[in-house]
Amino acid sequence: MLSVQSFFDLDQFDHPSLFPSLENQVWSGLDNLKAYMDEFSYSERSHPLLPVGVPVPETVVLYEGQILRGSEFEIFYGDATKCELQIMRGEARLEGASVIMAGAFLLGDQVKIGHGVLIESGAMIKSPAIIGDCSEVRQGAYMRGYCLIGKSCVVGHTTEVKHSIFLNHAKAGHFAYLGDSILGCNANLGAGTKFANLKFLPGNVSIRTKDKLVDTGRRKFGAILGDAAQTGCNSVTNPGTLLSPGSILMPNTTALSGYHPPKSIIR
Secondary structure, three states, X not given: OOEHHHOOOOOOOOOXXXXXXXXXXXXXHHHHHXXXXXXXXXXXXXXXXXXXXXXXXXXXXXXXXXXXXXXXXXXXXXXXXXXXXXXXXXXXXXXXXXXXXXXXEEEOOOEEEOOOOEXXXXXXXXXXXXXXXXXXXXXXXXXXXXEEEOOOOEEEEOOEEEOEEEOOOOEEEEOOEEEOOEEOOOOEEOOOOEEOOEOOOOOOEEEEOOOOEEEEEEOEOOEEEOOOOEEOOOOEEOOOEEEOOOOEEOOOOEEOOEEEOOOOEEO
């Protein structure tokens, strides 16, 4: 019921070792995230076009290990999550090239950017961060460190993410907050969703199930959404909320802490 395999299909996920056993409790990925990202191999990106701690001065293209001026190319800003971002050099398309727009901030040197990624102006990314292929980090997004983003994901406009994991195709498109949380494959957050991650009272966050109360061992714990779970606009989850696959949290609704079974509809 609380196992990794009860919430996620990891077959296409590039970082399955975050969850060393599918029988482990589903929040084990959060417990392993810091060590995993600290040990990850990040590409060297020291370059005058990508200064650390100040806005990127001009749009750059990342291609086959090179950091290139965006002005040298024609860029078509299609939907990156559908692999529609196109960077053209004359008639030739640079397959897999990524774009960091002028005005983005990259803080620290432990930032891994995959193929076909778009990082828009005004996004702030603190290391360590891993951004998978064909994902978008939109204008005003704030990634506060230890953020692992899978393939074809969206970190949306004024969305704040801290110590969290997005599995493939997870989307938090519009002014959301995620702290110490996991979004499963194809999970989607409605605009204004907030995942509270710290109790008012001291002590660890516990998960309430039908039969018992399970101590997670975590002082900070937001929410975990299983594959294809969704939240409506302006919804809120209390610390330690587990929405199983296919569940729906309706708009303007607060989810109680604890385990919610598959395909729950929370009103």
